Amino acid sequence: xxxxxxxxxxxxxxxxxxxxxxxxxxxxxxxxxxxxxxxxxxxxxxxxxxxxxxxxxxxxxxxxxxxxxxxxxxxxxxxxxxxxxxxxxxxxxxxxxxxxxxxxxxxxxxxxxxxxxxxxxxxxxxxxxxxxxxxxxxxxxxxxxxxxxxxxxxxxxxxxxxxxxxxxxxxxxxxxxxxxxxxxxxxxxxxxxxxxxxxxxxxxxxxxxx
Amino acid sequence: xxxxxxxxxxxxxxxxxxxxxxxxxxxxxxxxxxxxxxxxxxxxxxxxxxxxxxxxxxxxxxxxxxxxxxxxxxxxxxxxxxxxxxxxxxxxxxxxxxxxxxxxxxxxxxxxxxxxxxxxxxxxxxxxxxxxxxxxxxxxxxxxxxxxxxxxxxxxxxxxxxxxxxxxxxxxxxxxxxxxxxxxxxxxxxxxxxxxxxxxxxxxxxxxxx
Amino acid sequence: xxxxxxxxxxxxxxxxxxxxxxxxxxxxxxxxxxxxxxxxxxxxxxxxxxxxxxxxxxxxxxxxxxxxxxxxxxxxxxxxxxxxxxxxxxxxxxxxxxxxxxxxxxxxxxxxxxxxxxxxxxxxxxxxxxxxxxxxxxxxxxxxxxxxxxxxxxxxxxxxxxxxxxxxxxxxxxxxxxxxxxxxxxxxxxxxxxxxxxxxxxxxxxxxxxxxxxxxxxxxxxxxxxxxxx
Amino acid sequence: xxxxxxxxxxxxxxxxxxxxxxxxxxxxxxxxxxxxxxxxxxxxxxxxxxxxxxxxxxxxxxxxxxxxxxxxxxxxxxxxxxxxxxxxxxxxxxxxxxxxxxxxxxxxxxxxxxxxxxxxxxxxxxxxxxxxxxxxxxxxxxxxxxxxxxxxxxxxxxxxxxxxxxxxxxxxxxxxxxxxxxxxxxxxxxxxxxxxxxxxxxxxxxxxxxxxxxxxxxxxxxxxxxxxxx
Numbered sequence: 001x002x003x004x005x006x007x008x009x010x011x012x013x014x015x016x017x018x019x020x021x022x023x024x025x026x027x028x029x030x031x032x033x034x035x036x037x038x039x040x041x042x043x044x045x046x047x048x049x050x051x052x053x054x055x056x057x058x059x060x061x062x063x064x065x066x067x068x069x070x071x072x073x074x075x076x077x078x079x080x081x082x083x084x085x086x087x088x089x090x091x092x093x094x095x096x097x098x099x100x101x102x103x104x105x106x107x108x109x110x111x112x113x114x115x116x117x118x119x120x121x122x123x124x125x126x127x128x129x130x131x132x133x134x135x136x137x138x139x140x141x142x143x144x145x146x147x148x149x150x151x152x153x154x155x156x157x158x159x160x161x162x163x164x165x166x167x168x169x170x171x172x173x174x175x176x177x178x179x180x181x182x183x184x185x186x187x188x189x190x191x192x193x194x195x196x197x198x199x200x201x202x203x204x205x206x207x208x209x210x
Numbered sequence: 211x212x213x214x215x216x217x218x219x220x221x222x223x224x225x226x227x228x229x230x231x232x233x234x235x236x237x238x239x240x241x242x243x244x245x246x247x248x249x250x251x252x253x254x255x256x257x258x259x260x261x262x263x264x265x266x267x268x269x270x271x272x273x274x275x276x277x278x279x280x281x282x283x284x285x286x287x288x289x290x291x292x293x294x295x296x297x298x299x300x301x302x303x304x305x306x307x308x309x310x311x312x313x314x315x316x317x318x319x320x321x322x323x324x325x326x327x328x329x330x331x332x333x334x335x336x337x338x339x340x341x342x343x344x345x346x347x348x349x350x351x352x353x354x355x356x357x358x359x360x361x362x363x364x365x366x367x368x369x370x371x372x373x374x375x376x377x378x379x380x381x382x383x384x385x386x387x388x389x390x391x392x393x394x395x396x397x398x399x400x401x402x403x404x405x406x407x408x409x410x411x412x413x414x415x416x417x418x419x420x
Numbered sequence: 421x422x423x424x425x426x427x428x429x430x431x432x433x434x435x436x437x438x439x440x441x442x443x444x445x446x447x448x449x450x451x452x453x454x455x456x457x458x459x460x461x462x463x464x465x466x467x468x469x470x471x472x473x474x475x476x477x478x479x480x481x482x483x484x485x486x487x488x489x490x491x492x493x494x495x496x497x498x499x500x501x502x503x504x505x506x507x508x509x510x511x512x513x514x515x516x517x518x519x520x521x522x523x524x525x526x527x528x529x530x531x532x533x534x535x536x537x538x539x540x541x542x543x544x545x546x547x548x549x550x551x552x553x554x555x556x557x558x559x560x561x562x563x564x565x566x567x568x569x570x571x572x573x574x575x576x577x578x579x580x581x582x583x584x585x586x587x588x589x590x591x592x593x594x595x596x597x598x599x600x601x602x603x604x605x606x607x608x609x610x611x612x613x614x615x616x617x618x619x620x621x622x623x624x625x626x627x628x629x630x631x632x633x634x635x636x637x638x639x640x641x642x643x644x645x646x647x648x649x650x
Numbered sequence: 651x652x653x654x655x656x657x658x659x660x661x662x663x664x665x666x667x668x669x670x671x672x673x674x675x676x677x678x679x680x681x682x683x684x685x686x687x688x689x690x691x692x693x694x695x696x697x698x699x700x701x702x703x704x705x706x707x708x709x710x711x712x713x714x715x716x717x718x719x720x721x722x723x724x725x726x727x728x729x730x731x732x733x734x735x736x737x738x739x740x741x742x743x744x745x746x747x748x749x750x751x752x753x754x755x756x757x758x759x760x761x762x763x764x765x766x767x768x769x770x771x772x773x774x775x776x777x778x779x780x781x782x783x784x785x786x787x788x789x790x791x792x793x794x795x796x797x798x799x800x801x802x803x804x805x806x807x808x809x810x811x812x813x814x815x816x817x818x819x820x821x822x823x824x825x826x827x828x829x830x831x832x833x834x835x836x837x838x839x840x841x842x843x844x845x846x847x848x849x850x851x852x853x854x855x856x857x858x859x860x861x862x863x864x865x866x867x868x869x870x871x872x873x874x875x876x877x878x879x880x
Binding site: 267 | 678679680681682704705727728729730731732737740741749751752753754755756757760771772773774776777778779809819820821822823824825826827828829856875876877878879880
């Protein structure tokens with residue numbers, strides 16, 4: 001799933017990989033790929049993660065992981081960093097989710113009464129990146145679908161998500177709702193439909209696997 | 211007058227000297243004075259003016275004069291430069307004037323139908339510096355007083371001027387209007403009153419000269 | 421002309437911070453967090469503080485000491501997910517927490533530093549963070565007023581400084597420091613090294629000296645500044 | 651991963667600028683003015699332009715060539731006192747001129763670059779520049795809405811660049827360049843030197859590469875860049 005998501009990154013893009021699963025995407029980007037990775041704490045041009053012994057104490061991504069620079073890296077402050085996000089210079093962000101609705105609404109910052117970490121930079125990434133992709137487990141720890149008709153949790157942004165990568169499937173958010181694109185090897189369409197708490201459009205013919 | 215104005219600069223101040231007469235004040239600041247000169251084009255810590263042969267083509271003040279750095283100079287962009295002005299970090303500005311009213315109103319950017327250079331950074335300097343001092347000839351080329359009851363020219367900022375240095379006098383702007391503080395050597399109080407197109411409070415006793 | 425010298429001791433630097441003050445603190449995680457200034461504030465014991473900081477650090481680090489010591493009445497922040505104490509105190513009502521979108525927090529602080537009354541944005545307009553905020557129509561689109569957010573004091577961490585208060589930050593340690601270093605009535609910077617005037621290249625200074633009131637050179641970097649092995 | 655190469659020729663860099671475009675141009679006086687990009691625009695002959703620039707340069711320099719050539723329909727600026735042609739054209743109605751307070755022009759441009767709808771300020775509120783502007787009350791004080799000001803293109807002059815578009819400015823040549831380099835749909839930078847990727851220290855970059863679309867290395871500095879002997 002993470003490897004599959006990495007294939008959606010195109011040459012020339014500036015990309016922000018959110019905390020959690022999305023961060024792992026970096027390991028699947030080809031070395032000769034022309035891409036600029038951004039992190040909202042103030043870096044453009046992120047190189048591979050660093051082990052603790054080799055880490056620069058002043059060089060982290062927004063998730064707190066120690067990263068390395070590449071040739072052409074720049075550092076900047078939070079105001080400039082989000083100028084980049086809101087100003088239309090961020091081509092793609094990959095984010096985690098608590099819930100995604102069939103309208104593309106995203107909830108990933110607050111579970112009232114249970115866990116309220118805060119949105120961090122998530123609202124701006126979700127609302128202003130040119131393309132928003134969600135990477136998440138298809139269901140939560142209790143087995144409930146994270147893909148829903150309407151989000152019951154407080155929103156991060158409305159109508160922002162274009163595509164969802166889960167451990168079960170690749171699903172597009174279309175004007176008509178969720179549409180199945182690809183399926184994890186070994187699963188059936190019915191498995192995905194059952195795990196999805198909203199209508200799921202299934203294309204005719206064989207569905208690609210990943 | 212310029213030398214006298216320089217004496218109003220106090221140790222520790224950050225000061226902006228406007229285009230024209232105010233720029234000349236720099237030549238009268240003592241070498242051991244602790245002061246930071248700012249120019250709105252993006253420099254803090256301005257040193258002496260440079261002759262053309264020694265000039266750095268990238269180092270000017272807002273008036274276009276070639277300047278030098280001192281130990282501790284910084285360069286920054288226009289947004290940061292005016293953040294300094296509006297944000298309360300500019301202790302004093304000295305500006306030129308077309309007219310100053312007895313209420314402290316300043317007009318120095320537009321003579322309708324005759325000359326409209328634009329305000330440049332003057333509105334922000336006049337409105338937001340902690341202290342605004344005007345340096346100007348007492349009268350214009352046609353002999354009309356620049357110190358007036360009400361400005362007839364478009365305003366730069368209202369109620370901003372605290373003190374005026376002219377070739378004839380040092381005049382404070384008080385809640386009651388203009389008040390004579392000092393007088394140029396060789397002039398009489400009557401000379402100043404005649405050249406001033408507004409009431410002028412004259413203190414009892416001998417008036418200091420400069 | 422010479423530029424003023426603003427260097428002072430740690431104790432004097434923070435001595436004026438009194439109970440009830442609003443204090444903004446730089447840093448995003450470890451980089452840029454002024455751990456020594458925070459420790460001095462813990463030792464001083466100042467209470468009822470409003471703290472403005474991107475995050476609440478992690479357990480046993482930085483702002484967490486202030487929380488543990490009961491010094492914080494209110495926290496304006498973007499993310500406290502790495503500090504269970506902060507979440508507990510919020511849930512128990514022991515500390516008021518105001519969440520702000522991260523870039524909007526930066527812009528609100530910057531607006532205060534830039535002498536603006538506020539900014540107009542639609543970030544969070546469809547969320548509960550947008551509820552109750554004043555709306556203004558600009559070019560036919562509904563925008564929210566996000567008021568400038570200043571403070572009485574700012575605590576800043578710089579990699580390098582000079583005695584006039586010119587500051588340079590290292591790597592991702594810039595984060596909220598440059599904006600906060602413009603936005604408080606009194607700006608207090610700790611620096612890993614204070615170099616003589618003229619040793620910082622004028623082109624590479626991130627925070628110009630006129631914004632800074634006090635500079636403290638750190639005698640040593642405590643363990644909190646080091647790489648965190650999780 | 652590698653970062654994209656955005657270097658191109660002068661002609662290709664500005665080829666997409668078409669009649670009626672809005673073009674913001676860096677510079678405050680000589681420093682930071684992209685004279686070669688302006689010259690290329692003069693040679694291309696693009697008409698009916700809206701130009702956003704701090705000043706109109708001086709006679710025979712920079713923007714004055716565009717004015718003389720009749721290419722500018724509208725100028726948004728702060729000060730044109732050093733260009734008699736600009737004042738004449740304004741007075742004769744041959745060119746619309748919109749004045750803006752200098753720092754507010756910078757903030758409006760920066761707001762566009764930062765994806766904000768605008769800022770709230772009281773600068774000029776008692777002047778004719780404040781007439782007709784939308785008012786908003788913030789904290790009981792009347793403020794004006796100053797809308798974000800973006801452009802189709804930005805023409806930028808940098809001292810140094812790299813192929814990805816990281817830019818460093820020299821001395822007082824920063825001025826409007828960093829804000830404009832964020833605020834246009836297409837950002838075109840000329841640079842005195844384009845250094846190989848990795849040669850600019852990441853801490854000293856004024857404009858990060860993701861904001862920049864095209865980079866042109868200057869083959870020579872024309873006389874307009876030199877010290878002006880008045």
